Structure formats: structure tokens, C-alpha cells
Amino acid sequence: MDKIIQGIIQAVQLIVDADPVVTEIVVLSLLVSGTALLISTLVGIPLGALMGLSRFAGRRLVIALLYTGMGFPPVVVGLFVYLMLSRSGPLAGLNLPFVPALFTPGAMVIAQTIISFPLVAGFTMAAVMGVDPQLRLQIRSLGATPLQTTLAILSESRVGVIVSIIAGFGSIISEVGAVMLVGGNIEGRTRVLTTAIVLETRKGAFDVAIALGIILLAITFLTNLAVLRLQGRALEE
């Protein structure tokens, strides 16, 4: 119990002092997970809407793959990205400008995008499919183009779409397996909150680990609070 109390006190201290090491870890955590979430959202929401609104050959297979992706263990994703980006991997030899090296924030972004993207797309698809099909017919009848129809349906299912983003964010801000594997937890370069917590716990520095854990929880809580504000009235109806 003492350690927990000590951890809480230290967390407050670290935040109040704006400890440079902790600040760097927090900023990198937000940068990596934020970028991964942004990519997942930009790709996942249109894909989810497409899956929910259109019928095409192979749709069932794509949905099955998407659902499988929603349950990807982060450590397996990390292993996959590691193998792809390692020196002997298929991508490393190509020297492509947009393929990052292992043990860089870029590699961590790729891993986290793979983890969060199926969640964003899958939950968006479910939300879109939950909208009354008659509404879609009505919107088209009012003269909407296919794009306008999709936007209107996404707007009607906005609570579910926002939940998909929350789920995507939650899955990556708190994951440790993938970022540990592809980032390597290098101090000052790829150390994020979760990997730092693991390191401090292994060192026996429980108070610091607890402090970092509290900061991580606070970030998650504040993010969700902000998203709840975004949902606004739609949530109350």
C-alpha cells in the first residue's frame, strides 16, 4: 500500500515538475499512438462505411478478415512487423522511402496502425449497419449522391463511429508487446509509457512505474472525456 501511495505522490511530483524524461516519454507515446490512430481513422472509417453500405463479391471474406484483425494479439503484430522490417525481411532490402527502420517511432506507428485499424473499421461497419436501411433509401430519394448518402449515414451513426475511434485508441495507447518488439524501448528514442512501466517494474522502481501508470490512466481518461464531449447530445438521446 505504501508503494502505491508513494507512486501517487511521485506521479503528482513528476507532473508538477514537468520532469523532462517523463515529458519526453509522454510526448512520444501520444505522438506514436496519435499518428497510428489518425492513419487508422482515415483508412478505417471509409472502409467500415464501404463494408457496411455496399455489397460485393468477397465481402464476407473481408469481414471475416476484419473481425480476425480486431482480435490480433499486439505481440504477434509486433513480431510480424519486426520480421518485415528486419535486415533480412522483405521490406528492408527494398530501401523504400516510406518504410521505416526497426527500432524507430515509425516502426512503432506501423505496428500500432495494424492493431487499431481493424477495430476502427469493424466498429464503424457495425455502427453503419445499425442505421435504419429505410433512412438510406430516404436520403437517396431526396437527391443525395453516393458520397452524400455515406456522409449522412456516418453522421447518423456518429456515436458508434466515435466509439470505434475510442476503441482504436484504447487498444494502442495501452499495448506493450508490439512497441517493445519493434521499438526496442530505447531511452530517448523509442521509450513510451507502457515500455517504461515494464522497465521500471523490472528494475524494482515500483513508485516510478506506478507514477507512469497513473499518467497513462490519466491520459486515457482525459482523452475519453474529450471524446465524450464530442459525442455531446447524440449520446444523451
Next chain:
Amino acid sequence: MPDAGSNAIYSLRQVTKAYNGRQVLQVDQLDIGRGEILALVGPSGAGKSTLLRLLNFLEPPTKGTIRFGDAIFDTQGDMPLAARRRVTTVFQRPVLLNRSVWANVTYGLALRGKRDDSEMAQQVLQNVGLAAQRGQRARTLSGGEAQRVALARAMVLRPAVLLLDEPTANLDPYNVGLIEENVVRMNRESGTTTVLVTHNVFQARRLADRVALLLEGRIVEIGDNESFFNTPRDPRTSAFVRGEMVY
């Protein structure tokens, strides 16, 4: 007005519609005149709503062509957006956006980039008796009010063709009266061609210039209001008019 003839806004030729190989509609020939109110009557499953969806270009016919003005709608299902936007439907069940009454009424205008028609929208809301509710969430309205919003949402677009799919089913007499009054006013003042699907033979008699009876996907008889109700040619029409047909 027994025949739409050369004044036709729609000309359907050899149109069929099938779902999963089962044919639900076969219209060999149907012309709908500009500015007329045509009532489609018949029992459930007769193909009335299917015909409306084709007329609104929401689904392509399985065979045949629908000429709308200069445009042709066929099995390819392609229809220019400008032509598609001249037609709109009010469905039996009003499905409103989870927004305010005002946002619902002006939604179609927003789709067309017409944000300066607020006076028109206000006038239409006034006509359907909902001016005071313009800020209210649409999903908190009663069934009758919601249907009036749906009608206002269609009317504000000033469509060339208004399709009504049993718009007053399950509504109380006050709402029925208000909706009918607005439909007739729009037809008379703007010359809006109106196709009304209804189970209610009295409503067809009250509103329509011409009436068509559909049975099992086919038009059994079509004629002007007077002859359809007073001197029907087909015995099934006679039975329908007398209310003997079971729905």
C-alpha cells in the same frame, strides 16, 4: 384525364421488376401526365411500392425502359443527378435524421447547395403546422408530426414529381386532412405531378385525377376518377370499388 398521351412526364414501356427471379411487377405501358395526381390502388403485395421505387430511380427495372422527360432509365440504372433530383418520395414510415425539425426540412436543399431558401422552408413548415417546432429534435415528434416533417422536407424541394407511398396510413383524421390539403395545394399551385399509393379508396377518390388498380404486379385498369369509380370496365375494379376485395 383518361390518357396522359403526349403530355407525359413518365412513359413506361415493357417494364418488369423481379427479385431473386420472382417477378413482382409487369407494366406493359403506362404514361403519367405532367401535373396530374395519379393514385395507385390495390392490395398489399400488388407491386405499388415497387413501382414507386422505379419511378424515383431508386432501383433499376429488370427489363424495359422508363422515359422521364428526355432521360431514359433502364436496366443499367443510370440516371443523371439533375433528373433524379426532380423526383422525391414520402414513404409510409417517416424516417427522419437525428437532427432538428429545421435541419430535416432543409436537408434536401443543403444537398443541392441551396442554403438561401430559408424563407421557402419556413413557409412550408408553416403550411404543415410545424413552424413552432422548428428547433425541436425530429425524433421527439409524434407519428403524425413526423410525417408532416417528411412531407415538408419533400415539398421544400419543389420537385417536378412527388411520390407518396401511403403517406397517411395509421394517421389520425387531423393529420390526414393536413397532409391531403398540402398535397393538393402543391399540385394545384406548382403543377407538381403526384403519384399516390394508397389503400384508402376514399382518399383516391378525393384526390386523384386518375386511378390505377394494381393486382399481382399488373395494372388491371386505369382511368379517370369518374369512370374508375362509377363505370369500371373490369369486374375486379368493380369489386375493389365496392370494397369487396380482401386486403
